[in-house]
Amino acid sequence: MFGKTAGEVLIDLLIEWGVDHIYGMPGDSINSIIEPLRKAQDKIKFIQVRHEEAGALAAAAYAKLTGKIGVCMSIAGPGAIHLLNGLYDAKLDKVPVLAITGQVESDLLGTDFFQEVNLERMFDDVAVYNQRIMSAEQLPAVVNQAIREAYTKKGVSVLTIPDDIPKFEVNKEARLTSSLFAVPEILPRESDVERARQLLEQAHRPVILAGKGAKAARASLISFAEKIAAPIVLTLPGKGVIPDEHPLCLGGLGLIGTKPAYEAMREADTLIMVGTSYPFTGFLPEEAKTIHIDTDASQIGKRNRVDVGLAGDAGQTLRLLTDRLEKKKDRSFLERQQERMNQWWERLNRQExxxxxxxxxxxxxxxxxxxxxxxxxxxxxxxxxxxxxxxxxxxxxxxxxxxxxxxxxxxxxxxxxxxxxxxxxxxxxxxxxxxxxxxxxxxxxxxxxxxxxxxxxxxxxxxxxxxxxxxxxxxxxxxxxxxxxxxxxxxxxxxxxxxxxxxxxxxxxxxxxxxxxxxxxxxxxxxxxxxxxxxxxxxxxxxxxxxxxxxxxxxxxxxxxxxxx
The missing domain is CATH 3.40.50.970 (Thiamin diphosphate (ThDP)-binding fold, Pyr/PP domains)
Incomplete structure (x- = not known):
């Protein structure tokens, strides 16, 4: 690390974090980063886009598909402004993205220089971590922290780098940190699991609403739904959590959803929300008892009334509940929804x-x-x-x-x-x-x-x-x-x-x-x-x-x- 320029160290750290490509456009305020990136093309590719918005949207999509951090890059001023739409997409869909933006040289900041924009202020709302690099020695620790924050908080980190900084060598005064982040195992409290079990034992017409947070828990979700005889309704980002033609699936909810999903929600006496913070609460049952499972405790009860909150991993939490429950014998509610879904598919087949x-x-x-x-x-x-x-x-x-x-x-x-x-x-x-x-x-x-x-x-x-x-x-x-x-x-x-x-x-x-x-x-x-x-x-x-x-x-x-x- 020592004896290299800050631009070279930046590229080395990205490679160390497993970044293998960056979306962006070259330009004057990032050319001192582009050069070390060019030299490392055997390890990290530069994907030149024609508009920075497309680069940021691609970075967000890459994160959605892989769980890995998506990285995009732009020049100062107009290039950085173009990134915003894609970065907000990443923020709202809660995926890790790193944006690296150029800036005018350090001694020109505050002089209203050509293409100077207050980027820290501009990115303040979209970012979970938003820093301007002040020196070559500061860069290594800040890069590591930016990526760690993006992964941990599932959001956007922005690094603004004045054009002169990447040219300076990183000396021995630089603070060294690690290129890693720790993943916690999140489980709900035993008392909350017991309260949820009691509610489920009393349920006659349970319905599950599964979102994106249930995507890694397909097998556990299906086993749980089978045990309690509950149909599964999917949010739009949760599409694919289980196959659409699975006997338990009623399709999507809301204006773009299915009629069987709408009707099941109208009749439900118990709602189990798994990995979703569903915003269109008018489609949720008004009187049903509600159990909400989410790794992010701040989402539980955020949009609708909840009787039991289970802050934990979807798969493990569902397994905890399944193991404590007897298989439901009365399956008439589920069977009625399945018949409605068969009729719905017949209707769609005619349209197609x-x-x-x-x-x-x-x-x-x-x-x-x-x-x-x-x-x-x-x-x-x-x-x-x-x-x-x-x-x-x-x-x-x-x-x-x-x-x-x-x-x-x-x-x-x-x-x-x-x-x-x-x-x-x-x-x-x-x-x-x-x-x-x-x-x-x-x-x-x-x-x-x-x-x-x-x-x-x-x-x-x-x-x-x-x-x-x-x-x-x-x-x-x-x-x-x-x-x-x-x-x-x-x-x-x-x-x-x-x-x-x-x-x-x-x-x-x-x-x-x-x-x-x-x-x-x-x-x-x-x-x-x-x-x-x-x-x-x-x-x-x-x-x-x-x-x-x-x-x-x-x-x-x-x-x-x-x-x-």
Whole structure:
């Protein structure tokens, strides 16, 4: 370490922490970091993105997929500002990310120099750890602490490095620390486990709501649910916790969920929340006794009333409960939900078989289902496409990532880039609407440059379709939602990839089969029906009334109905 520049030490420490690639763009205020990074390309790759936002979104997606820290880098000023959206995605979805940003030289700080921005203030809200490096000697300890904090607190660490610091040598006065973090084993109190057991013994209609925190606890969750005869409902980030067609699964909850999940929650007398801090409390049962399991005790009782809180690892806590319970003999409640779910699948099957033109989005998801392997990576963008994937894609062992809490458009493509870097031997799909893809489509050339054979599926309806539907449900006339799109298949070819334009249902499977056989990035541009509304599982009177009001407005404004005299 001693005798090396601070820039070289920074790269050495990243390698020591197991970082093998960084997303970013080079520039004047980080060139003294880029040079040692260039020299270490056999150990740590630099992935040049075309927009820093895509780099930060990719870093967040990499962390979601692997549990390892994602790293992104930018210059001072505009580059650092561009990182914010992706960093907020990491913050809200609670994954470890390190952002390294340049800054003007130390002696120029405070002089309103070119591209000088108060980065510590700007990053203060998004970061769990936010420091400006003050000297070469300070850098090693601060880098270690930044990464340790990101892992421990599951959040974003930001290091702002003035341009002169990486050029200085690290002398023997530097404080040496370790490149490691300790992982605790978290178990609930015995008294809380006993209270939960007593509640479960009295439950007649239990329902489990499982979130992202239950993903590593599939076997324990299924054993527990079998023991208490409880159906399992999934949050959106929890999709894939158990297979969608598992007999215990009722699918998702909320406006993008299933009708059986909605009805089960309405009837439940006991709710067991596992690894989720579900925000849409209107979909939770009002009178049910509630047990909440989470490793983060601050999330228990945060959004709704809880009778018993179990602060502990999902898998171990569920096993503790399962071992203490007798198998429930009355399984009528579970069987009723299973029958409803069978009817729901029949309904979705009919939608997916629709051969209408323009193509129904549900049919596109059916084609993806047929071609995606069990270990495929699915990076899903935000909008109507989220609804179609959440409802219609039957997860087995695939990985499903999305910007679940920030819900930022444009996350699909960067997530797929990160997925292919993390798992080069697996199929990787980005499933995007035309609105979301349009926000980050310039980084399709990044996939081309690094020879990442991802498949981007664009549901192209020339609309910001979810907003169109929201406006109509409010009783308003659609406004500002039309999109003027290029031919995305031709765009793929222009970038050096492969493109397929699909306008008829019988073209879907051939396009998918060719795309996954290519060794190049592909775009499948599917023209879909803009009027296919992502109807919620249960339509309220207010929604129906709002839609009827919208239809009347459209008729009157277009002169299709004579107004009363």
């Amino acid at each position: 078989a629709d051969e209408s033109i323009p193509i129904k989005p549900q049919r596109v998801i059916q084609a993806l289902q047929k071609i995606a392997r069990d270990d495929a990576i699915l990076s899903v963008d935000v909008g109507n496409v989220t609804v179609w994937m959440a409802r219609h894609f039957r997860m087995t062992d695939q990985q499903f990532i999305i910007s679940s809490w920030l819900a930022t458009l444009g996350c699909g493509l960067p997530g797929a880039i990160a997925g292919k870097i993390a798992f080069p031997e697996q199929q990787v799909f980005a499933i995007c609407g035309d609105g979301g893809f349009g926000m980050t489509m310039n980084d399709f050339v990044t996939a081309v440059k690094y020879r990442l054979p991802i498949v981007v599926v664009v549901l192209n309806n020339h609309k910001i379709a979810m907003i169109k539907f929201e406006q109509e449900v409010m009783g308003n006339v659609e406004f500002g939602t039309d999109l003027t799109n290029p031919n995305f298949a031709q765009y793929a070819e222009t970038c050096g990839g492969v493109g397929y334009r699909v306008e008829h249902p019988d073209e879907l499977m051939p396009a998918f089969e060719k795309a996954v056989a290519q060794n190049k990035p592909c775009i499948i541009d599917v023209v879909v029906d803009a009027d296919e509304a992502p109807m919620p599982p249960k339509i309220t009177f207010a929604q129906a009334a709002g839609y009827a009001k919208h239809m009347l407005k459209e008729l009157f404004e277009e002169g299709k109905v004579d107004l009363p005299r």
